[in-house]
Amino acid sequence: MKTADKSVLRGKHTLSGFEACAEGALSAGCRFLGYYPIRPAFDIIKRFTVRSLEGDAVFVQMEDEISALAVVLGASWTGKKSMTVTSGPGLSQMMEHIGLGVMLETPCVIVDIQRDGTSLGLPCSPGGGDVMQARWGSHGDYEMIALSPNSPEEMFELTVKAFNLSEKFRTPVMILSDAAVGKEKGEINIPDPEDIEIQDRKYYKGKKDKYLPFKYDEKDLIPPMVDVGQGTRFHVTGLTHDERGYPVMTDTCQEWNVHRLVQKIRLFTDQIIEVEESGTEDADIVVVSYGAASIDALRAVKQARDEGIKAGHLRLVTVWPFPEKRVYELAQNIDAFVVAEINYGQIALEVERCGRGEAENFFVHHSSFDLGKSSDILKSIKKARGKKK
Amino acid sequence: MKSSLKKEKHPMEKLLRMDRIPHIWCPGCGIGNAVSAFAEAVQKLNYDLDELCVVSGIGCTGRAAGYIKTDSFHTTHGRGIAYATGVKLGNPELKVVVISGDGDLSAIGGNHLIHAARRNIDITVICVNNFIYAMTGGQVAPTTPNPAYTTTSPFGNFEAPVNIPRVVEAAGAVYVARWTALHMRRMKESIIEALNKPGFSFVEVIAPCAMYYSRINRLGDGLNMMKFYYDNSVIKHGEPTENLDIGYQEEIIIGKFIDRERPTFSESLKSWKEEHGKGGEGDEE
Ligand SMILES: Cc1ncc(C[n+]2csc(CCOP(=O)(O)OP(=O)(O)O)c2C)c(N)n1
Ligand code: SF4
Numbered sequence: 001m002k003t004a005d006k007s008v009l010r011g012k013h014t015l016s017g018f019e020a021c022a023e024g025a026l027s028a029g030c031r032f033l034g035y036y037p038i039r040p041a042f043d044i045i046k047r048f049t050v051r052s053l054e055g056d057a058v059f060v061q062m063e064d065e066i067s068a069l070a071v072v073l074g075a076s077w078t079g080k081k082s083m084t085v086t087s088g089p090g091l092s093q094m095m096e097h098i099g100l101g102v103m104l105e106t107p108c109v110i111v112d113i114q115r116d117g118t119s120l121g122l123p124c125s126p127g128g129g130d131v132m133q134a135r136w137g138s139h140g141d142y143e144m145i146a147l148s149p150n151s152p153e154e155m156f157e158l159t160v161k162a163f164n165l166s167e168k169f170r171t172p173v174m175i176l177s178d179a180a181v182g183k184e185k186g187e188i189n190i191p192d193p194e195d196i197e198i199q200d201r202k203y204y205k206g207k208k209d210k211y212l213p214f215k216y217d218e219k220d221l222i223p224p225m226v227d228v229g230q231g232t233r234f235h236v237t238g239l240t241h242d243e244r245g246y247p248v249m250t251d252t253c254q255e256w257n258v259h260r261l262v263q264k265i266r267l268f269t270d271q272i273i274e275v276e277e278s279g280t281e282d283a284d285i286v287v288v289s290y291g292a293a294s295i296d297a298l299r300a301v302k303q304a305r306d307e308g309i310k311a312g313h314l315r316l317v318t319v320w321p322f323p324e325k326r327v328y329e330l331a332q333n334i335d336a337f338v339v340a341e342i343n344y345g346q347i348a349l350e351v352e353r354c355g356r357g358e359a360e361n362f363f364v365h366h367s368s369f370d371l372g373k374s375s376d377i378l379k380s381i382k383k384a385r386g387k388k389k
Numbered sequence: 390m391k392s393s394l395k396k397e398k399h400p401m402e403k404l405l406r407m408d409r410i411p412h413i414w415c416p417g418c419g420i421g422n423a424v425s426a427f428a429e430a431v432q433k434l435n436y437d438l439d440e441l442c443v444v445s446g447i448g449c450t451g452r453a454a455g456y457i458k459t460d461s462f463h464t465t466h467g468r469g470i471a472y473a474t475g476v477k478l479g480n481p482e483l484k485v486v487v488i489s490g491d492g493d494l495s496a497i498g499g500n501h502l503i504h505a506a507r508r509n510i511d512i513t514v515i516c517v518n519n520f521i522y523a524m525t526g527g528q529v530a531p532t533t534p535n536p537a538y539t540t541t542s543p544f545g546n547f548e549a550p551v552n553i554p555r556v557v558e559a560a561g562a563v564y565v566a567r568w569t570a571l572h573m574r575r576m577k578e579s580i581i582e583a584l585n586k587p588g589f590s591f592v593e594v595i596a597p598c599a600m601y602y603s604r605i606n607r608l609g610d611g612l613n614m615m616k617f618y619y620d621n622s623v624i625k626h627g628e629p630t631e632n633l634d635i636g637y638q639e640e641i642i643i644g645k646f647i648d649r650e651r652p653t654f655s656e657s658l659k660s661w662k663e664e665h666g667k668g669g670e671g672d673e674e
Contacts (some may be wrong), residue, residue, distance in 0.1 A: 067471035072476020237463035
């Protein structure tokens with residue numbers, strides 16, 4: 001990778017999750033940040049704007065989150081890897097442009113630092129209530145890729161990964177994090193740029209006047225992209241369109257158009273989904289969690305093991321697409337799932353759905369005030385143990 | 390047998406997506422005139438068309454981007470300017486133009502209009518003002534004169550209409566002009582000036598909606614309305630924008646009102662970086 005930019009860090013640094021996110025973005029090649037300030041995401045913005053002084057990155061503070069994502073989509077089409085960062089109330093505003101991003105197949109990264117809701121909620125308190133909104137917030141049918149880091153180090157890695165996935169699948173990708181992971185400090189060993197795997201979008205290489213913006217490759221279903229200004233004179237629209245990018249208002253075209261948008265992710269979920277497991281080989285009870293709650297969940301699992309309970313842990317690194325297959329496999333071999341999340345049970349429903357009745361399901365509302373403790377999760381593990389098949 | 394008829398080429402063929410003709414606009418609609426004036430302006434400027442990008446929001450006028458043969462985006466309702474800002478900041482070498490309707494730009498997109506003008510983003514905005522929301526069936530718009538009829542103001546509009554040139558001037562636009570759809574030559578010259586102007590330039594085009602506005606107000610067909618606007622407009626260059634309110638079937642002041650200089654967003658960002666940045670090239674590998 002080219003490193004003509006001092007804004008790409010190398011070596012060991014002690015960074016907060018927020019700072020690591022900004023650094024991860026710069027390492028991934030992100031050179032455009034469009035944003036509207038909000039707590040607690042603001043610390044990422046601060047880091048990015050200051051660091052962009054040292055390099056060629058551009059940032060703009062827009063008038064709201066609607067335009068913050070619009071500006072990111074526009075910039076992405078000029079070839080700049082682009083990102084926006086926000087928290088719940090801002091994410092709510094971005095929904096229409098998530099749809100546009102999906103429809104125009106525009107790579108970009110949306111970082112959502114979840115805070116306690118609903119509405120304004122508790123601005124500085126970590127939350128986990130945007131999980132379903134991240135998946136289904138924009139109208140119509142589409143797939144969302146969302147990653148959930150649980151440490152500053154992973155905030156760096158997953159931000160890079162989010163860019164890679166968004167470039168590869170030509171779609172907006174979300175980082176679903178929270179204030180707890182954002183504020184945490186940790187030592188991060190940043191590899192040399194040449195050792196960081198970077199995926200760039202697939203570019204069209206044919207004759208300029210033959211370019212069709214949505215003519216896709218049968219192998220991966222991804223149409224090669226061009227930048228604005230390369231002379232292909234493309235047109236694209238958020239309306240249902242054909243391969244030329246022209247609006248075609250028929251059922252057949254809608255089917256052709258949206259079916260592929262969904263399938264280009266669904267058929268490749270095995271490449272996308274990442275989970276982390278410990279103790280699941282012989283477990284009777286599996287705790288499912290993600291993000292900040294997963295640290296406490298893992299501790300609870302260890303405590304349970306110490307007490308002779310065969311507990312295991314499944315951490316969703318990729319929240320969306322959901323690891324359906326793995327959850328079903330586990331369900332067939334265990335007695336119960338315990339789902340711990342910082343909300344009132346969003347992923348718990350997914351676990352229940354994917355388990356198809358093969359295992360009992362217990363939900364723990366691990367509130368933002370429970371972070372750092374594991375007693376509530378351990379209590380649920382014990383409760384679940386009493387429900388042996 | 391080969392036809393002896395010579396196939397006439399459209400004079401704007403290089404700039405229009407001929408494979409999309411016929412377009413969706415009604416006969417007598419004023420949007421086509423604005424698009425033609427834009428195409429002629431671009432032709433006269435002899436631009437490298439590969440470096441031109443057109444962005445639209447949603448609405449009848451919002452379809453303009455789809456008929457112009459440059460890189461073009463049909464985006465979301467009201468957000469064309471925000472999207473165009475991203476294109477411009479992503480690649481400052483590009484000429485970026487937004488063509489959209491009055492509802493799109495001044496209602497749902499009003500916030501972006503104001504702030505792009507304030508930041509002096511280097512784009513040109515062409516706003517086709519037909520005093521109505523056309524594509525959704527003729528509802529009242531922020532520009533509907535008092536007391537015009539619309540499908541949602543069946544007893545006449547009682548709201549005060551917005552004077553868009555005044556708003557964009559106050560926000561900081563460097564170029565503001567208004568023409569009617571029949572002022573083809575002047576409109577074209579104005580678009581040329583706007584395109585040549587670094588910073589946020591704005592051209593309003595007063596146009597009929599033959600389908601909704603003219604019908605419900607019994608003002609004849611589109612052509613009658615176009616002619617009415619033409620005949621009842623007075624050119625007053627430099628007129629203070631506070632005088633540019635538009636009444637119902639009253640005189641319309643047209644002309645070039647604002648032509649001034651201010652640093653663009655990109656210029657300000659660049660000098661800020663030069664002043665504060667540790668800057669410079671890193672190690673090349
Ligand atoms: C978010 C959203 N809200 C509403 C609409 C419906 N809508 C489509 S066009 C339009 C009004 C367009 O009016 P104007 O900008 O004046 O354009 P015209 O059709 O008159 O050229 C509206 C409200 C939409 N597409 N998206
Ligand atoms: S509905 Fe009105 S604005 Fe739309 S194309 Fe027809 S005449 Fe033009």
